Amino acid sequence: MITGRTQNLGVIGWPIAHSLSPVIQNAAIEAAGVDYNYTALPVAPENLAAAVAGLKALNYRGWNVTIPHKAAIMPLLDEVDKAAEIIGAVNTVINDNGRLTGYNTDYLGFMGALNSRKIDLAGKTAVLLGAGGAARAVIWGLLQAGTAEVVLAVRNPAKAQPLAEEFSPYGKVTVCHWTEDLCAEQLKKCSLLVNTTPLGMTPKVEACPPVDWSTVNPDAFVYDIIYTPAETRFLREAREHGHAVVNGEEMLAGQGAEALKLWTGIQPDLGCMQKALRKALS
Numbered sequence: 001m002i003t004g005r006t007q008n009l010g011v012i013g014w015p016i017a018h019s020l021s022p023v024i025q026n027a028a029i030e031a032a033g034v035d036y037n038y039t040a041l042p043v044a045p046e047n048l049a050a051a052v053a054g055l056k057a058l059n060y061r062g063w064n065v066t067i068p069h070k071a072a073i074m075p076l077l078d079e080v081d082k083a084a085e086i087i088g089a090v091n092t093v094i095n096d097n098g099r100l101t102g103y104n105t106d107y108l109g110f111m112g113a114l115n116s117r118k119i120d121l122a123g124k125t126a127v128l129l130g131a132g133g134a135a136r137a138v139i140w141g142l143l144q145a146g147t148a149e150v151v152l153a154v155r156n157p158a159k160a161q162p163l164a165e166e167f168s169p170y171g172k173v174t175v176c177h178w179t180e181d182l183c184a185e186q187l188k189k190c191s192l193l194v195n196t197t198p199l200g201m202t203p204k205v206e207a208c209p210p211v212d213w214s215t216v217n218p219d220a221f222v223y224d225i226i227y228t229p230a231e232t233r234f235l236r237e238a239r240e241h242g243h244a245v246v247n248g249e250e251m252l253a254g255q256g257a258e259a260l261k262l263w264t265g266i267q268p269d270l271g272c273m274q275k276a277l278r279k280a281l282s
Contacts, residue, residue, distance in 0.1 A: 008058070009263060011107070012051060013066035016042045020113035020280050024256050027276035028268040036061070043166035051267065052076045052100070060221075062094045062263040064256070065102075077102045083180065087136045087168070094261040101130040102260060109255030110225065112270075113246050114145075119221055122146035127190045129153050129178060129209040131160035134225060138196055139163075151186045153178040153209075159253035184215040190266040191217065193238075195224040200232035201233055202240050208233040225251055228281065255278050 011021040015234045017040070025038040041063070045049040048069055055063060065073050070089035074080055077093065080102040084090045090102035090280050094137070128135055133150045142150050149172045157175045164173040176182040185195065193216060199207040211234070222238035227248035235245045253273040260268045 003035070005035055007036050007061045009036055009039070009260075010041045010060065010177060010220070011063075011064035012041045012043040012048075012069060014042060014044050014068060017230060018136060019066065019178040020252070020277060021066075021256060023280045024253055024273040024277050027054075027259055028091060028257065031269045031272045032266050033266070034264055034266060039137075045069070045072065048072055049076055052251050056095060056098060056100060060095055061129060061258075062092065063282065064259055065091050065093060071094050072103060076100075076206075083107065085215055086167075087140050089133065089136060089225045092262060094262055100157075104137060104140075104257040105153050105258035106137035106251070106263070107144070108258045109217075109251040109253070110138050111141040111256075112254035113223065113250035114221070116148045116242075116250070117246075121192060124191040125149045125151065125186060125189050126192040126194065127151045127153050127183075127186050129193070129195045131163050131175070132196065135163070135170055136226070138171070138194060139167050142192075143167065143173075143262075145219060147192075148172065149174060151176060151183075151210070153183045153186070168182060179210055183210065187211075187216045187220075193222045193243075195232070195234050197225070197227065198226070200224070200229075200234050201226045202228040205229055206233055209235070211237070213237060216241070216243070218242060227277075230281065249281075250275060250276055 003097045015277050019040050022040050077100045084102050084104035087104045092105050094101045094104040126147050131154045152160045152175045160175045163174050167173045170236050222243045222245045224235045225248040226232050257268040257270050
C-alpha cells in the first residue's frame with residue numbers, strides 16, 4: 001500500500017516504456033517488506049536538468065538512469081563515485097537530504113553472474129567483442145577482478161584504441177580486429193569471452209559477432225549481456241561447441257539489486273528479482 005510515508009524511487013530515460021526495472025525493483029521491494037515505490041519516468045534529453053531538480057525537490061530517495069542520460073547527468077550531481085567517474089556513466093543516483101551522488105552498478109551486476117559461478121579471472125585473459133558504451137562497465141569490472149589482460153576484439157581497432165588507452169592506468173587493455181590472426185591467438189588462451197555488442201538482440205536475432213569457435217579455448221566461459229532473446233545465436237553456438245554460457249538477465253537483475261541496496265540498506269532477494277524478470281520477458 002502506498003501512503004504518505006512511502007519513499008519514492010524510479011528510473012529516468014528516453015524512451016522508458018520498455019524498461020523492466022519497475023518489474024524487478026517492485027518485486028524486491030515487496031519481498032523485503034519495505035515502504036518504497038518504484039516507477040518509470042520518461043525524461044526527454046532537453047528536460048534532464050529540470051527533471052533532476054524536480055526529483056530532488058520532490059524528495060525522491062533515488063533513481064536509476066538509463067539511455068541517453070548516463071553521461072549527461074554527471075555534471076548535474078554533487079558527487080560522482082570513483083567507479084562511475086572512471087566508467088564515464090552513472091546509472092544510480094542517491095538523494096541524501098538534497099545532496100545527489102552518482103554511482104555505477106552495471107559493473108557489479110556484470111561481475112555478479114561470474115562470482116556466483118565462482119569463475120576466478122585473476123591473472124587470466126578475457127576477450128570482449130565490441131567497444132561501445134556497454135563495454136566500459138564490463139572492462140572496469142574485469143580489471144577490478146584482477147584480469148591480466150582485457151582484449152577488445154572489434155571491427156574498427158582505430159576507433160577502439162582510445163578506450164583501451166583510457167583504461168590502461170588500471171590494467172592491461174589491448175585491441176585487435178575480430179577476424180585477424182592476433183584475435184584468434186587471444187581466443188585460444190582466453191578464459192572468458194563476452195559479447196558487449198547489440199548483435200543478436202531482438203528483433204535481429206540471427207545477427208552474430210564473427211567468432212570462429214574452432215579457435216576459442218574449449219574451457220572458456222561465454223557471456224552475452226543481451227537478454228532478449230534469452231538465448232542469442234552467439235550463445236546457442238557457444239553452447240553447441242560445449243561452452244558454459246550465461247545471458248544478460250543476471251546482469252540486469254544484479255545491477256538493480258545493487259542499486260536497491262544503496263537506496264535502502266537492505267540486501268535484496270536477487271532470486272526474486274530474476275524470477276520477476278523472466279516472467280515479464282516470457
